[in-house]
Amino acid sequence: MSITIKDIARETGFSVATVSRVLSDKTGFFSPQTAIIVREAAANLGYKKNMAATELVTQKSNVIAVIVNSTKTNFSDQIINGIQKRADEAEKRVIILYAGDRNERAQKIALSTALERPILGILLLSVDLFPSNLDILTSSQIPFYFLSISFKNNELNYISSDDQEIGYQATRYLLEQGHKNIGIAGLDITNSAHTGVLRFKGYQQALNESGITFKQHWLQTGDYSYESGISALRNYCLNKDVTAVIAASDLVGIGILNECSHLKINVPAELSIITIDGTNLCKLVRPQLSSVTQDFYRMGYLGTTYLINSAQNNAYTSIVINQRQSVQKISSTDY
Amino acid sequence: MSITIKDIARETGFSVATVSRVLSDKTGFFSPQTAIIVREAAANLGYKKNMAATELVTQKSNVIAVIVNSTKTNFSDQIINGIQKRADEAEKRVIILYAGDRNERAQKIALSTALERPILGILLLSVDLFPSNLDILTSSQIPFYFLSISFKNNELNYISSDDQEIGYQATRYLLEQGHKNIGIAGLDITNSAHTGVLRFKGYQQALNESGITFKQHWLQTGDYSYESGISALRNYCLNKDVTAVIAASDLVGIGILNECSHLKINVPAELSIITIDGTNLCKLVRPQLSSVTQDFYRMGYLGTTYLINSAQNNAYTSIVINQRQSVQKISSTDY
DNA sequence: ATACCTAGAGCAAACGTTTACAATAGATAT
DNA sequence: ATATCTATTGTAAACGTTTGCTCTAGGTAT
Structure with missing residues (x-):
């Protein structure tokens, strides 16, 4: 006692x-x-x-619940740092809950754990909620924001990068370096959160603007994983026409890179790679991966700000292209 | 309402x-x-x-608080998975709290957030508590266990690898491959949790057993970071005698590896590397890093078990050597 | 002297549960 | 018919806080 x-x-x-x-x-x-x-x-x-007592009588709380995928998204740390910073400034506390790996039950447990006590609100870190769980959440009256995921309709609040812009910028960059046969690999275009389809859309848009006709095998779908990168590269080898590829995540990029090393394909001399995300991993491998880098820290910071002020808007955070060592200019005469 | x-x-x-x-x-x-x-x-x-009400009256809770460093320890995920698994089996919930980067204030906030509500117990993930914060914790009457950190005296409960054994095994392995001039890099030998000094001790023990006299410059201290690896390698180049090095963490290993690539030193032909930890990172770089791999998952699982059963014992989890591509045998004639 | 204000403090209700104890009704045993 | 037991339900206290209201004593304005 x-x-x-x-x-x-x-x-x-x-x-x-x-x-x-x-x-x-x-x-x-x-x-x-x-x-x-x-x-x-x-x-x-x-x-x-005893906060339980306090929260019971005041009917309010100063804790923000953050729900994350246990699938190593390797950028969640950055988002969490942003959240933590903003929360700290506002004297709020944050607790983090793991929602398993696209596991309906684990999601539900995480959600309940959060919902069953007084909390300020919920931040969902690139977790794609099952419909049943989304129902639970919406009917709870607790404010919540999706981070690093966007939605078609604007019923749900989110803060993320503009995925179409990501696809567009990545492609533009490669085009400017003289590439014409550009692959895009490792992304999921069936996902309900439609991150993948947006990136693909931006990619197509850039291609169109340059008068290039898209070839079906340039698109290698996947699940943003290392393995997706490996199998994508193998498929590209079947046609041997792509000179540059956009990797849907850093892990995909590394998968491609390593499979290249395995198959003695020189990066960037024979194949240029640009990855999407731009986490530290890009700087750990050799050659270092050029990337279109997302501002994950800001996503967290902004999401938390919105939550605290109960601002009901969506927002895009900025993206930037980091040139490192995995993309090479090719002159048109190379073809 | x-x-x-x-x-x-x-x-x-x-x-x-x-x-x-x-x-x-x-x-x-x-x-x-x-x-x-x-x-x-x-x-x-x-x-x-409303759990706050329930916990208020029952005076007990089914939530385990896990406190982690925000410093990217890149193995904390594995530990957390183990915790989550065990907690789930026992119908317990887990919340995760960030304690900043060796930041006294942040540690205190995380601790208070946990302590200010009814919880089952606390798991500290490789967080080296400031003395003031340790006081707060011990005087709170809440059971707690350190994970992935060990202590000289057995007053504090911990589950970790046997760090001396890690140092010993890593060194033995290299010796068996014919290496005689073996460096050890990136570890902290002043740290109160003394992980570093134990590993160093094991290293020296193995050296002694083989009748090799330790040279001072073989030890390159650091903070387990990528940068530590880079500067360690540079220092080794000053004497050019070491043929193999033990990296205190995967990141240190990658730092060494990349600086080698920068300086055109071939790994493993000219320098062998074995890293301590054995996380996924080892398999992401080329050559893949051989490692003495810790069983982080089990640390989490076991720690949680102990917490739930309020078992007051310490334990070591097993280690294993994973041979990958960064260590090469050298014949004694190479010298 | 009267009326009013203020600073500091206490009383007691309320928050949403759980649970010991009491109450009731029917059933069973004698 | 009486005593005893059991299954089901209700009553009310308790958990540790916060806070509207009340109270008192001294101060200020008239």
Whole structure:
């Protein structure tokens, strides 16, 4: 049984009300000396506030629940740092819940864990909620925002990159380097969150603008994984026409890169690679991967800001192209 | 204002006590029909239990708080998976709290966030607590275990690898491959948790057993980071005698590897590398890094088991050597 | 002297649950 | 018919806070 406000009241001779007011800094409701006495007693007794009780009576909370996929998305750290920073500035606390790997049950557990206690709101980190779980969430009245995922309709709040713009910019960049046969690999174009279809759309748009006709095998779908990269590269080898490829994630990029090394294909001399995400992984491999880099930190920061201010808007965070070592210019005469 | 047990009581005509009993499955205290009626009403109204209230009265909780460093330790995912698995089996919930990057204040905030509500216990993931914060924790009466960190004395509970054994095994392995001049890089030998000094001790032990005299420059201290690896390699180049090096972490190993590539040193032909940890990163780079691999998943699983059963013991998890591509045998004639 | 204000403090209700205890009704045993 | 048991339900206290309201004593304005 731990120390409560009552113990302090008994110890100091004041009422619980007074003690409570001192300890929660309701300035103007107690004299300075009282405050000193109470605070000292609290410190001596090793008092620790019971938030469950506080939240029960105030009906509000200062904790933000962040739900993440356990699938190593390797950029979630950056988002979480942004969240943490903003939360800290606003004196909010954050707890993180794992929602498993696209697992309906695990998602539900994470959701319940969050929903079953008073919380400020929920941030979903690139978790693609099952419909049943989305229902639970929407009917809960708790504000929530999706991060790093966007939606077709604007019923759901999200903060992410503009995925179509990502596809477009990546393609433009490669075109500017003289590439004409450009692959796009590792992305999912059936996903309900439609990240993949948007990126593909941007890619096609850029191709069209340059008068290039898309060839079906240039698109190698996948699930943003390392393995997707490997199998994509193998398929490209069948036609041997692409000179550059857009990887749907850093892991896909590394998969492609490593399979190239395996097959003795020189990057970037024989194949240029640009990846989407731009996490630290790009700088860990050799050659370093050029990337269209997303501002994950800002996604977290902004999402948290919106949540705190209960702003009901969506937003895109900026993207930028980082030139490293995996893309090479080719002159048209090379063809 | 959300739906409470009272609303269900009013709706169904039963007392709150009965409703509570049905909803928390106190079998034997209600009739089957009552149960049906109550459950249906709960579902219809969209009832969601308020855990803050429950925890307040029962004085216990089914949530485990996990405190992690925000410093990308890239193996914490594995530990968390182990925790999550075990917690799930025992119907416990887990929340994760970020403790910043060796930041006293951030640690304290994370700790308070955990301590200020009813929780089952705390798991600390390779977080080296500041003394002041350790005080807070110990005086809280809440059970806690350190994961992936060990201590000299056995006052504190921990589950980790046997770091001395890691150092010993890594060195033995290299010796068996014919190496005699073996460096050890990127580890911290001042750290209070003394992971580094133990690994170094194991290393020296193996050296001694083989009758090799340790040279001071073979030890390149650091902070387990990528940068530590880079600067270690540069220092080794000053003497040009080491033929193999033990990297204190996968990131250190990659730092060494990349600096080798920068300086045109061939791995493993000219320099062998074995890293400690053995996370996925080892398989992402070329050549793939051989490693002494820790069983992080099991650390999490076991730690959680101990916490749940309030077993007051320490434990070491097993290690294993994974041969990949970064270590080469050298014949003694090479010298 | 009277009326009014203010600072500081206490009283008690409320938040949403759980649970010991009491109550009731029917069933069983004698 | 009486005593005893059992299954089901209700009553009310308790958990640790916060906060509207009340109270008192001293101060200020008239």
